[in-house]
Structure formats: C-alpha cells, structure tokens
Amino acid sequence: xxxxxxxxxxxxxxxxxxxxxxxxxxxxxxxxxxxxxxxxxxxxxxxxxxxxxxxxxxxxxxxxxxxxxxxxxxxxxxxxxxxxxxxxxxxxxxxxxxxxxxxxxxxxxxxxxxxxxxxxxxxxxxxxxxxxxxxxxxxxxxxxxxxxxxxxxxxxxxxxxxxxxxxxxxxxxxxxxxxxxxxxxxxxxxxxxxxxxxxxxxxxxxxxxxxxxxxxxxxxxxxxxxxxxxxxxxxxxxxxxxx
Numbered sequence: 001x002x003x004x005x006x007x008x009x010x011x012x013x014x015x016x017x018x019x020x021x022x023x024x025x026x027x028x029x030x031x032x033x034x035x036x037x038x039x040x041x042x043x044x045x046x047x048x049x050x051x052x053x054x055x056x057x058x059x060x061x062x063x064x065x066x067x068x069x070x071x072x073x074x075x076x077x078x079x080x081x082x083x084x085x086x087x088x089x090x091x092x093x094x095x096x097x098x099x100x101x102x103x104x105x106x107x108x109x110x111x112x113x114x115x116x117x118x119x120x121x122x123x124x125x126x127x128x129x130x131x132x133x134x135x136x137x138x139x140x141x142x143x144x145x146x147x148x149x150x151x152x153x154x155x156x157x158x159x160x161x162x163x164x165x166x167x168x169x170x171x172x173x174x175x176x177x178x179x180x181x182x183x184x185x186x187x188x189x190x191x192x193x194x195x196x197x198x199x200x201x202x203x204x205x206x207x208x209x210x211x212x213x214x215x216x217x218x219x220x221x222x223x224x225x226x227x228x229x230x231x232x233x234x235x236x237x238x239x240x241x242x243x
Contacts, residue, residue, distance in 0.1 A: 028052045031087070038092035039083050046072050050205035053125045053219035057145065057203070060227040061235045062127065067197055069128075071098055071184060071206040073109040073121065077177045082186065084197055093197055098186055099166050102179035112208060114144070114152045119181045122150035122158060125219045126204040127234050129154075131195050136161035137188075140195045142204060145230055149213060150206075158182050160198065162191035 028051035035051075036044045050070045058064045068085045075081040082098040085091065100109040103119040113120035124146040131140050139161040144150025150158075163185035165178020184206070186194050198204065218226035 028055055034090040035085050039095065042070060042083050043072060046207045049220055053205055054203045056219045056222040056227055057125060057231055060224050061231040063236060065202045067202045069198055069204040073100060073206060073208040076107045078107060078171045094193060096186055096190055097166050097177055098184050099163060099177055099180045101182035107176040109208060114148060114150055116152060116156050121182050122153060123206045123208045123210060123213060124150040126150060126153065128198045128202045128204055131199040138191055138195055140199055143234060146217060147230060156182060160184055160194060162186060162188040164188060
C-alpha cells in the first residue's frame with residue numbers, strides 16, 4: 001500500500017487510516033518515520049510509543065487530534081525534552097525545556113505518582129482540555145486517561161503553565177532547571193505557543209521506561225475493552241469532553 005500525505009489531505013487521510021483495521025499498525029510507523037526526521041533528538045522508539053498510544057485511544061472512542069506533544073522524562077531536565085507536532089502537516093512546532101515535579105527527581109526524573117499531594121510528575125497518555133488564566137497565568141488543564149497512572153491529574157491540578165525557573169540560566173547556576181509540584185511547566189516565553197497549540201482535545205504523552213507501566217498500560221499494549229472504558233468519559237457523548 002502506498003500513501004502520500006499532503007498538508008490539505010493529511011487530516012482526512014489520517015482519519016480514514018485510523019479507522020481502518022487493515023492499516024491499524026501501519027500509520028504509527030509511517031508517522032514515526034515522517035516526524036522523526038523533524039525531531040532527530042527525540043528517541044524514535046518513544047515517538048512510536050506515543051503514536052501507538054494515541055492511535056489506540058482514537059480507535060476506541062476518542063476523536064482524532066491535530067497535534068501531539070511528547071515529553072521524554074528519561075532525559076535530564078537540562079535538555080529539551082518536550083516536542084509538539086502538527087500531525088496533519090508532519091511538522092515540528094516546538095522543541096522545549098520542561099520541568100518535572102520536585103519529588104520526582106533532581107536533574108533526572110526517577111519517581112512518578114498519581115497521588116494528590118505527592119508533588120511528583122505522572123507518565124502516560126493525557127487528553128488536553130481547556131485553557132484558563134490562573135495563578136501561573138495562561139495555563140492548560142490536562143485529563144489523564146490511564147487509571148492508577150495519571151487519571152488524578154485534574155484533581156491534582158496537574159496543568160501546563162509558565163514558570164520562571166524553567167530557564168537555561170538555572171542550568172548554568174544549579175546544574176538543572178527548577179522543579180514544579182508535578183506540573184509540566186515551560187518557559188514563560190513559550191507558554192502562549194504551547195497552550196494555544198495544545199488546548200481543546202489534543203494529546204500529550206509523557207514517557208519514562210517504567211517496566212510495570214510498559215507491560216500493563218492498556219494504551220501501549222492496546223487492549224480495546226479496557227481503553228474503551230477508560231476513554232468513555234472523554235468521548236463526544238461523555239460528560240467531561242470539552243469540560
């Protein structure tokens with residue numbers, strides 16, 4: 001099968017392929033190759049896992065998205081480890097620094113949690129929701145899709161927001177950027193671009209090579225019955241979609 005995406009046809013063809021059982025395993029690998037060219041610093045296997053998880057969600061109840069953000073928490077906070085992709089046009093929109101929680105680690109992230117008050121980051125697949133103005137300024141709410149892994153994100157107020165400690169000068173001074181209370185915080189200079197590109201139903205995938213999660217995630221291993229149950233509240237007929 002030969003496919004050729006164009007900017008104008010990309011989303012239409014993507015929707016067709018995502019709904020095609022015969023092509024279910026083809027699209028992530030095709031997109032991985034396309035997007036990896038734009039983001040050579042992103043581990044190709046991590047990108048592929050993000051795309052596979054996203055496809056599993058859309059095949060089992062969630063609407064497709066225009067953009068995908070990937071955070072690789074296996075990288076130190078001194079490196080750019082947030083990527084935002086335009087899926088229709090196969091473009092990299094942003095490559096940026098991003099903070100992890102102050103109880104997740106120092107320079108390196110090592111410990112993750114879904115517990116309220118833990119001040120730790122969470123891994124897994126998220127659906128982005130509404131933007132708002134809060135105590136950190138322009139911010140973006142996230143809903144975690146994986147029970148027991150990240151589904152307390154909204155209750156924990158895990159959001160994308162700006163933070164002045166996400167600054168290259170911190171790296172020179174402290175050997176790392178600052179840390180959040182679990183939020184994927186970004187530089188103030190880019191927060192508008194990050195929120196505007198990701199708000200209202202895009203996907204965020206945060207990765208760390210946690211063996212239990214890699215083996216048990218319903219999205220990574222695409223277990224349709226579990227996934228359909230997990231995404232039901234966020235589907236077009238669900239109560240939290242667009243909340």
